[in-house]
Amino acid sequence: MVAPSVPQEYLGIFLLLIFSFLFGTLILFLGRYFRLNRPYRDKLIAYESGNEPTREPRMRFSVKFYLIAILFVVFDIEAIYLYPWAVTYDMLGVFALVEMLLFIFLLLVAFVYAWKKGVFQWEK
Amino acid sequence: MTVLTMLLHIVVLVVVVLLHVAYATYFERKIIGRMQVRMGPMRVGWHGLLQPIADGVKSFFKEDIIPERADQTLFRIAPVICLVAMMSSLAVLPFAEGWVLADIDIGLLFIFGMSALAAYGVVLAGWSSNSKYSFFGGMRSMAQVISYEIAMGLSLVGVMLMAGSLNLSEIVRAQGDSLFGMYLLPQCVGFFVFFIAMLAETNRVPFDLPEAETELVSGYSTEYSGMRYAMFFMAEYIGMLMMASIGTICFLGGWHGPFAVPFFPPFWFVLKVYLFMFAFIWIRATLPRYRYDQLMGLGWKLLIPLALANIVVTAGVKALIG
Structure with a gap:
């Protein structure tokens, strides 16, 4: 038995989205009338152990994050390819298995290449 | 279901989950206290039972400090993004047969999508705070979450192969006729990868590097205070509940149990989720923190190849048997 995916099911998600958004914003909005508000300069500077912040915080960071x-992106797309394959595996048979082995093998080549290039080596 | 009954369901769901979140913090403090030979919270109410309520009221009345050099708009909406993304993924969780708000066929995919959206909230919070600690906390968190999201996504492909569906209720029903009514044994490699990735996804010890207090103060939430901080906190605990639920649904057989509990169908589901929550807390009380390069190395060099091997073996075995 497969559950019907009528748009009504998605209405629940939509309503929950709206509800949680309203919940979050309303709590913050109503809180304005109850909470303290006494800002002064020392309170409003960014935290740096009580010192004046030195330099721009948004400085250059390691290129590893980009890699x-x-x-x-590469691996997530791979995972997205694997999902429909896994769900329909019963219907597709051995052909699908061979296809996916090829796909995973090709990906492994790229994976090993990245590994050898030291992408996963955070420190030299 | 009409819109009105749906709204009623949503209100009940959100209230139950928020109470759960509040008392999860209580259990955490109590259990860790006991493990460290302390009492934990004792003052507010009997054995500190009202402590989470007191914490909630307190953070509601606390001043909401917004640093003057922060990006005002982004700083204000980042916690809301986190909370909305986490809360809306509750819609697809089946707590018992038919106890689900939106029984959609892409349930698992929806949950992954939403947990990836929550990462936006974290990285925006880190960037918009305009503070070094927040910035690095946000960057680290982003890299960690996306790395372990792949490992987690791949570790669940084995489950999808065996169940033949992404619908969470279908996955639970499909487990009914396997050994012990759960996929834990045939998918033990998948479960191993999932469990580690789950800890990293929810930024829990031993992978709580985004908020490593000894080096980054409090990570991306350093500049947050009052209710906005509480929202990150809620999002984090709802995330824990989510991951525990997915683990229960995909590997431990969801609401199935040795015998049916007549008046409370989700009994076994809740019990298994609490087992996961206890494991989260137990690990927090036991293990030290990972180093960042070790963390990324573990995710990419061990978990992802292991998850891929698990997929190949599962598919192969399935082709041999079926």
Whole structure:
């Protein structure tokens, strides 16, 4: 038995989205009338152990983060390819298995290449 | 279901989950207290039972400090993004047969999508705070969450292969006729990968590097205070509940149990979720923190290859048997 995916089911998600958004914003909005508000300069500077912040906080960061982001896109698309394959595996048979082995093998080649290039090595 | 009954369901669901979140913090403090030979909260109410309520009221009345150099708009909406993303993924969780708000066929995919959206809230909070600690906390959290999201997504493909569906209720029903009514044994490798990835996804010890207080103060939430901080906190605990539920649904057989409990169908589901929650807390009381390079190395060099091997073996075995 497969549950029917009528739009009505998605209405629940939509309503929950709206509800949680209203919940979050209303609590913050109503809180304005109850909470303290006494800002002064020392309170409003960014935390740096009580000192005046030195330099811009948004400084340059390691290029590794970009590499991880690019690899994420590659592997996430792979995972998305695997989902429909896994769900319909029963109907597709051995052909699908061979196809997917090829796909995973090709991906492994790229994975090993990235590994050898030291992408996963955070420190030299 | 009409819109009105749906709204009623939503209100009940949200209230139950928020109470759960409040008391999860109580259990955490109590259990960790006991493990460290302390009493934990004792003052507010009998054995500190009203402590979570007191904490909630307190954070509601606390001043909401917004640093003057922060990006005002983004700083204000980042906690809301986190909370909305986490809360809306509750819609697809089946607590018992038919106890689900939206029984959609792409349930698992929806949950992944929403947990990826919650990462936006974290990284926006880190960036908009305009503070070094927040910035690095946000960057680290982002890289960690997306790395372990892949491992987690791949570890569940084995479950999808065996169940043949992404619908969470279907996955639970499909487990009914396997060994012990759960996929834990045939998918033990998948469960291993899932469990570690689950800890990293929810930023829990030993992978709580985004908020490593000894080096980053409090990570992305350093500049937050009052209710906005409480929202990150709620989002984090709803995330824990979510991951525990997915683990229960995909590996431990969901609401199935040795015998049916007549008046409260989700009994076994709740019990298994609490088992996971206890494991979360137990690990927090036991293990030290990982180093960042070790964390990324573990995710990419061990968990992802292991999850891929698990997929190949599961598919192979299935082709041999079926």
